[in-house]
Amino acid sequence: MINGNRQEQIAALEKVVGALLAGKTHSEAHLTEMVERYRRAAAPDATDEDVAALVRRLTERLSIDVEQGVAIVGEDFKPWLHDKKRQMDWSRWLNFKQWMLNDGRPPRVIDKMDDLTDEILDFAGDPTAAGPWARRGLVIGEVQSGKTSTYLALFNKAVDAGYRLIIVLAGNTESLRQQTQERVDEGLIGRDTSLSVARPGIPAQTRYIGVGALDSRLANAQGMTTVIQDFRTSSLAASNITVGTDSVEPYVFVVKKNKAVLEALTEWLGRQRKVGGKLPLPLLLLDDESDYASVNTREDHNPTTINSGIRGILDLFSRSSYVAFTATPFANIFIDHEVENDLFPRHYIYGLESPSNYVGSQATFGSLEEPSDAILVELDDAEEFTPLGHRVHWNIGEVPESLREAIRTFFVANAVRDLRGQRAPRSMLVNVSRFKRVQSQVFDAVQDEVSTLRNEIEAHAAQYRRGHPNRTLDIVKETFDRRYPDITETWEEVLDVLAAAAADIRVQLFNSDKDRALGEEDEHWDRPQRMIAVGGDVLSRGLTLQGLTVSYFYRRVVASDTLMQMARWFGYRDGYKDICRVWIDKASASDYRHVAESVEELRRDLRLMLRQKLTPEDFGIAVKKHPGALLITAKNKMKAAETRSKTISLAGKRIETTKLSPDKKVISDNWSAFQRLGDAIATSTATRNGTGRWPRWTGVPKRVIADFLSQYQAHPSDAIFSASALSAFARHATAPEFQTWDVVVVNGREQAPEEFAGAKFYPPRRTMDRGADKELRVSGTSSRLAGPTDVRVLLSNDDIKAAVADAGTDGKGKNPPETVFYSRLRRPAMLLYPLLPQDDDGKLPQGVDIDKIIVAVKLAIPGRAGDPKDSRGDVEYVINTVAQRKWFIEIDESETAEEVDD
Numbered sequence: 001m002i003n004g005n006r007q008e009q010i011a012a013l014e015k016v017v018g019a020l021l022a023g024k025t026h027s028e029a030h031l032t033e034m035v036e037r038y039r040r041a042a043a044p045d046a047t048d049e050d051v052a053a054l055v056r057r058l059t060e061r062l063s064i065d066v067e068q069g070v071a072i073v074g075e076d077f078k079p080w081l082h083d084k085k086r087q088m089d090w091s092r093w094l095n096f097k098q099w100m101l102n103d104g105r106p107p108r109v110i111d112k113m114d115d116l117t118d119e120i121l122d123f124a125g126d127p128t129a130a131g132p133w134a135r136r137g138l139v140i141g142e143v144q145s146g147k148t149s150t151y152l153a154l155f156n157k158a159v160d161a162g163y164r165l166i167i168v169l170a171g172n173t174e175s176l177r178q179q180t181q182e183r184v185d186e187g188l189i190g191r192d193t194s195l196s197v198a199r200p201g202i203p204a205q206t207r208y209i210g211v212g213a214l215d216s217r218l219a220n221a222q223g224m225t226t227v228i229q230d231f232r233t234s235s236l237a238a239s240n241i242t243v244g245t246d247s248v249e250p251y252v253f254v255v256k257k258n259k260a261v262l263e264a265l266t267e268w269l270g271r272q273r274k275v276g277g278k279l280p281l282p283l284l285l286l287d288d289e290s291d292y293a294s295v296n297t298r299e300d301h302n303p304t305t306i307n308s309g310i311r312g313i314l315d316l317f318s319r320s321s322y323v324a325f326t327a328t329p330f331a332n333i334f335i336d337h338e339v340e341n342d343l344f345p346r347h348y349i350y351g352l353e354s355p356s357n358y359v360g361s362q363a364t365f366g367s368l369e370e371p372s373d374a375i376l377v378e379l380d381d382a383e384e385f386t387p388l389g390h391r392v393h394w395n396i397g398e399v400p401e402s403l404r405e406a407i408r409t410f411f412v413a414n415a416v417r418d419l420r421g422q423r424a425p426r427s428m429l430v431n432v433s434r435f436k437r438v439q440s441q442v443f444d445a446v447q448d449e450v451s452t453l454r455n456e457i458e459a460h461a462a463q464y465r466r467g468h469p470n471r472t473l474d475i476v477k478e479t480f481d482r483r484y485p486d487i488t489e490t491w492e493e494v495l496d497v498l499a500a501a502a503a504d505i506r507v508q509l510f511n512s513d514k515d516r517a518l519g520e521e522d523e524h525w526d527r528p529q530r531m532i533a534v535g536g537d538v539l540s541r542g543l544t545l546q547g548l549t550v551s552y553f554y555r556r557v558v559a560s561d562t563l564m565q566m567a568r569w570f571g572y573r574d575g576y577k578d579i580c581r582v583w584i585d586k587a588s589a590s591d592y593r594h595v596a597e598s599v600e601e602l603r604r605d606l607r608l609m610l611r612q613k614l615t616p617e618d619f620g621i622a623v624k625k626h627p628g629a630l631l632i633t634a635k636n637k638m639k640a641a642e643t644r645s646k647t648i649s650l651a652g653k654r655i656e657t658t659k660l661s662p663d664k665k666v667i668s669d670n671w672s673a674f675q676r677l678g679d680a681i682a683t684s685t686a687t688r689n690g691t692g693r694w695p696r697w698t699g700v701p702k703r704v705i706a707d708f709l710s711q712y713q714a715h716p717s718d719a720i721f722s723a724s725a726l727s728a729f730a731r732h733a734t735a736p737e738f739q740t741w742d743v744v745v746v747n748g749r750e751q752a753p754e755e756f757a758g759a760k761f762y763p764p765r766r767t768m769d770r771g772a773d774k775e776l777r778v779s780g781t782s783s784r785l786a787g788p789t790d791v792r793v794l795l796s797n798d799d800i801k802a803a804v805a806d807a808g809t810d811g812k813g814k815n816p817p818e819t820v821f822y823s824r825l826r827r828p829a830m831l832l833y834p835l836l837p838q839d840d841d842g843k844l845p846q847g848v849d850i851d852k853i854i855v856a857v858k859l860a861i862p863g864r865a866g867d868p869k870d871s872r873g874d875v876e877y878v879i880n881t882v883a884q885r886k887w888f889i890e891i892d893e894s895e896t897a898e899e900v901d902d
Helices: 004-021 028-042 048-062 081-087 091-102 107-124 147-161 174-189 233-238 259-272 305-315 361-365 401-419 436-465 471-483 491-502 512-520 560-565 586-611 616-624 664-682 702-711 723-732 790-794 797-807 818-824 881-887
Strands: 070-073 133-140 165-170 251-255 283-288 319-326 348-351 376-378 426-431 506-510 530-535 548-553 581-584 644-649 654-656 696-701 740-745 754-756 759-761 765-770 776-778 829-838 854-860 874-879
Touching (some): 004 048, 070 616, 091 174, 107 147, 107 348, 133 147, 133 586, 147 174, 147 319, 174 251, 174 512, 251 259, 283 305, 348 586, 348 616, 361 586, 401 426, 401 436, 401 471, 401 491, 401 530, 401 581, 436 471, 436 491, 436 506, 436 530, 471 491, 586 776, 654 818, 664 754, 664 854, 702 723, 723 874, 740 790, 754 829, 790 818, 790 829, 797 818
Parallel strands (some): 133 319, 133 348, 165 251, 165 283, 283 319, 376 581, 426 548, 740 829, 765 829
Antiparallel strands (some): 644 874, 696 740
16 A cells, blocks of 8 residues: 555656656657656655556556637637737746646647637637727537636636736536636636635735746736625625726636626626726626526516626626637527627637547447446436435435445545545535435435444454454445456455545535525635535536546436536546446436437537538527427527427438337327338339348338328427427428438348338337336437447448548547438438337336337438528427427526525
């Protein structure tokens, strides 16, 4: 086991060699040589095993890379930074860059950050340009991907360039605001603002941190808020600071999206104006989590308080730049671009790329085409504990074994990280309810489990190590063997440090009551170094749980942006990714894959539109026609009326039924519709193609397809597969290539054959289970009808090669997404999946008492996704109040941030 002194030596050696090699290309041999050169001086007690592990860590970290982002800009954009860059003093940026390198950030990532923040600053506008001007932009990142570091880099460059007032809208909770203020203190202000204001018995102090500790001469920014205090009426009354137009130092505000806070800030800024005029200082207003609360959900003449407050602040300045940051941007793009002073990103939309070490949806869940469960643990016993549909007065049941196992795993993970010499904070997440009353019960239950387990370990671990039996430690060992079979640390090593590793684990409850107390009592959020965080929605927006290693998640969330934001387990897990685990049910894991696909399609659309030289307004049109947008956000963000029509585009999209009805009559009726379709194809002019593994017909008249779709019934919760909308689309299509369709029947293994349009086929067997709405879901790891190669049967080899080349994955070892092949289709296609359902044991799924074939359907529509000028695949959906209740979730985004949890 590594002792503390040796840990410190190795950490010092890693810092020295990392700093020397930062920003330089190197071979592993050269890196090893550098480690050995400084080993005697920096880490004399390090063993050869320590050095080998250090070389592996440095090799991994120094090779981390990130692709450049992609942006589309308005037609009026005029680049300015390139011509002025050499004349500027970039002292703040260079200091920030060095601080990041000293902190161990990958050099290549810092270099790319330099490039992308130059681009964003260029788009944001020249602060020295004569006014008036106002710019609106949007930056899209990933959840927990380091957006804060990016905008801190942007702030330092913006101040160097001439921006003198920085406002950060840091979410809607005080805990998130404090977290953001701490980061701004480190990365821009350079001082610990929690010490800068005198309190009873505590005099004001100056302590340089972060960039200020590196160069205190640059720690001269005027912090107008502190870690323990937001901007409020008392701040307004006490502040006698006057913003000078010729100030050389920036003024920095980190505030909540809160009615009282924004009103106080607006009033204070209003006092700085000359009579009847506007503030001449160039303002950079950064809106973090910009899809939350900032978007107007009312009529344009009567905007919401937060939206109106943001517009009002921007309107006080003659020169302003609004930069929205979010990982779930659909709501921002739904803003009406024709409302001149609203927050639609009319001037630019920038899509950030994540570094290669980012653990996001792809790394956690895999994709629909290539699912993965390396990190996942199936959660199937939590329904009695906290049912998915429970209400505020629910009393929790017995703690499920899955939660006990997750807690044991967190204990073990702490021991493993200690053995690896990792001293950084680590945490566990428990999110199973949105209600404060239920969360409190869960908190008590988790605390009891933690206390019991810790006491057993402390009392018996040493004796157990010497051979004395103990059932609790037997179970902990079973957990270690089951969850970490492939790690290099042994059970004996873990047992040696288990008691010490568990000693400081604390359970904390996070909800709106706790968050409100932070704001009202000037408290600092207490973050234990080893923490199990129990909570709900307060944990779901921007809050970083440091070193999150184990997550326990059992929630049903319809709005996809909310679902993605709840994934606090996304982020960077260097050195411990192999021990991260997420307990989650199969339905939620499937939902994450589907949401991630919608967001990734959005990014692909952005890249396509860049090549087509389209603008943010074009992008807004494309997103509003995106099928995934139906479920991506809360209905009030889309300003849904009681009954309305919505045009979406199916061009280049995959539309398939992954939610099927278990109802006996629906199953029987769909089978009858399938047989009638076969009869209609057999008597039409359609042509049977070849004798391939799947029967296929070309030239099927569109009316035949429309008739089938009008008869077919998907599950009511399947938002996209609307029979009436799709049937009308097929029947009334006017484009020449949409007059006939291809039809394919997907075959399974040879068994008792069935017949369709004169051809034999063998129904595929598919494992199915029940979802939250009692629907049948195609299960397994992918929750997909079949694999990513289905549509290829409709293409020639030349078309397949061309599509792969278009996707840019040819020869790179990556499988392109299925939708890249859709642009090569000659006509629309309908793939039919006549499935024989079974559960994991090969029996009929629970609740299915009919042995008829269950028919599932996939539609593949030709075209390129994201092309707003291609209307061939447009479909009109009528969204009434019934559909809204099924498809959208009502989210109460309180403007005071005081009732986040019910």
